[in-house]
Amino acid sequence: MTSFEKIDIKDFTPDSFGLKHKWMLVTASKPDGTVNTMTASWGGYGVMWNKEVVFVVIRPQRYTREFVESTESFSLTFFDKKYLKDLSYLGKVSGRDEDKISKAGLNIAFDKNIPYFMEAETAIFVKKLFVQRIQEDAFLEKDIIERWYPEKDFHYLYIAEVTNILKRK
Template identity: 50%
Template sequence: MSEYAIVAPEDFDESVFRLIGKEWMLVTAKNKEGKVNTMTASWGGFGVMWGKNVAVTVLRPQRYTKEFIDQTDSFTLSFYDDTFKKDLSYLGSVSGRDEDKISKTRLTSTDANGIPYFEEAKIVLICKKLYAQPMDPAGFTEAGRELDGEWYPEKDYHVLYAAEIEQILVRQDG
């Protein structure tokens, strides 16, 4: 089992652009029946809203993991070193509706107070859901209208989730 240090959000100095945009993250939650599901994501951010340290992520309505996020108050965002890129790619391309996709990776499920993540993570953000809002295509500005056609040809707009970062765990055992 990995050893983690708890890092205060104001002391967390990793590049969100590298972590989310280049290395990707897993969004992981447990449903009411106790089943865990995860998906790979490369869109999101960290910041401050409502006087709280928050993480923002977006999920398309057809994603199975969205059903899990909608059934719970808490979820995790976790990050991995490059040796897990193939696993993250697989988890982002196969649905947990169709198979037990986690069992086909090298990841080991664990939890923090019942909130699931994976032992192999180098960084884990334990998040409490504060806000969920479907994206509205009318919100695209003139400069952003081309994004609607490029990213939403099926009109399957993401749901934006803002969550308080309750704890950041950083792996200490290499």
Template identity: 40%
Template sequence: MKVFHEISVTDLHDNVFTEIGERWMLISAEKDGVTNTMTASWGGFGILWNQPVAYIFVRPQRHTKAFLEAASHFSLTFFDETQRKQLSYLGTVSGKDTDKIKDVGYHVCHEEAAPYFEEAQRVLICQKLYHQDLSPDGFLDAECKKHYPQNDYHTLYVGKIVKVLEKDA
């Protein structure tokens, strides 16, 4: 088992556009002792309410949404390029239908009530602070609505980044 060490959130220097938008991340939470995860490429980091936060978006039909609703914490995990096939699978197969975490051979660890994966390169542990469903009335640019042909508007979650873990070299 590879070991992680904690770093300060201010030591994060990777390009968030590349990390989230191109390399993707896993959003993971736990409910009733069961872990669920999904691949995501929408979200970001910043400062809100004078604290470091991550924000993510989850559609209502995603199985992971019920886990996020039930949990006080969630994790965002980032991987190297060797895990692209696994991330693709985790983003297209529902945890309702199969144990997809077992299917890809990942091993679940826990920190601050949030599950994460031993195979990750970086882990952000987040405490939920806020959530709200996006409303079609809020879109100022009609182009944005094209992402919702089924009117399945995302829920926005904001989490305080309480811990950042990096895999030891």
């Protein structure tokens, strides 16, 4: 069995474990226990309202957004580069269409009813504090809209408090 150690949130920075510039899995479960995940590379880590928080963005059409919306907490997991092919697959295939987690061969575990993956190097558990759809009229640099939002499918921005961090021993 894989073992993890708890990391003090105050000691954690995004560079602590080389998390910058890596893909992560955003994972949540619905009240009925079903789990879904998606690959993400945009987001951030910082302080808001005197809390350690993450900033996660999810497009409206992503199936995982339904799961994140239906729960108070979710996880972000980061992996060794040997899982890059699996993370790519999980980002391309929708959980609406198939059991992509099983097909990727990843194993779900739970910490206080929040799903994460046993194969992860680091798991960050978060509680939602804020959600808002990014608005077109809020952009000061309009070329961002042309480049990243040609379909006008603006992300939902989630600000979530970090409640626990597990790191592979």
